[in-house]
Amino acid sequence: MRPNLMARTLVAATAVAGIAAGSLAGATAGFAASAPAAKPAMSTQAVSVQAVNNLGLNTNEAKGIQRVLKRDWGYKGAIDGRLGTESWKAMQRYLHKYWGYNKKIDGVVGSDTVKALQRMLKKYCGYKGKIDGIAGKDTRAAFKWFANHYA
Template sequence: MKIGFWKHSFVSGVALFGVAAGALVGASGVAVAAPPVSTVTATEVAPQSVENLGLTVRQAKAVQHRHREFGYDPGAIDGYLGTSSWKAIQQAFRDQGVYTGPIDGIVGPETIKALQRSSKSHWGYTGAIDGIAGEGTRAAWARYADYCVDLYGY
């Protein structure tokens, strides 16, 4: 019962304070402005997602290195395929003629289809061009990454 009393007293005190503050503002004619609302957009605060599609850090570093060597900017060679790395990969796919989507760094169905198209002619992918990063797609991607590891010694 004492808890109910204190809870009721606290809530009443907070309400009384709010009413008193409002009365003081009204009496003095001075209003207190709320702090400005930030205009940061969702894209500015969204964390950079990483999607290695089953590659190890070592394999992903080699893929990043390979793309940098060919003039694409994957960002840091850190073994984590984030937005910058995928933008570089998408641009390489576009230059190969297997990707027509936006260069946005998002690993969506169109990016996966481009990976599948490229892997069919070079890395032994035999599955459908369906935009799903299944076992066959990931295995072909790993074969490419292993090739890159062999080239650069990662």
Template sequence: MDTKPAVSAGAVTPLAVVNLGLTVEEAKKVQRLLRDHWGYYTDKIGGKVGPSTVMALQRWLQATWGYNGEVDGDLGPEARAAFTRMANACPNC
């Protein structure tokens, strides 16, 4: 009998980090909001938070939540801080 887990923690953790801790469906919702309501996202709705999603998020954070960093697709400390401000101010968004 094989007792190995179906998926290792190492295989799941990167997706959670890259996806900002969002499920695929939650990430799709964010991508749709960034595209349909604010016009910042132009890539396909796939549910994976990659550089184009992060860049759209950075543009939106610049416009609305005081992010002054680069729009480079890298969710660095400044972008994470702006994202946290938004999440804390709008927990049910």
């Protein structure tokens, strides 16, 4: 799902929930009880949030990373160029084994994941920044270099 489409969907869902809550807040118990049950404005299955974080890689670079993760680190998803939760779980397994990632393997690209990635990038990919857990432009540039040279 494209980021702006996901944002619009989440804003719409929030607005619908807010309007529904506001409508019921002013209703009396007798009015609320007599009103027919409204169908939900949106099915809970209609919104699917998939965390995709390519850290600046284009689709082809991300596909290269996914191929390595599939070959060596248990990634079972599609080679689609979208580094989502399953791609990052496989990356976390790699970072756990070699680069000091010691948190839950959850596929979330948090600061601990980024710190472990930065340690690897510092050793092999020319990253000269701090090990700070912030995926800034230097981290992204080194990750891009890694994708183009090792994946």
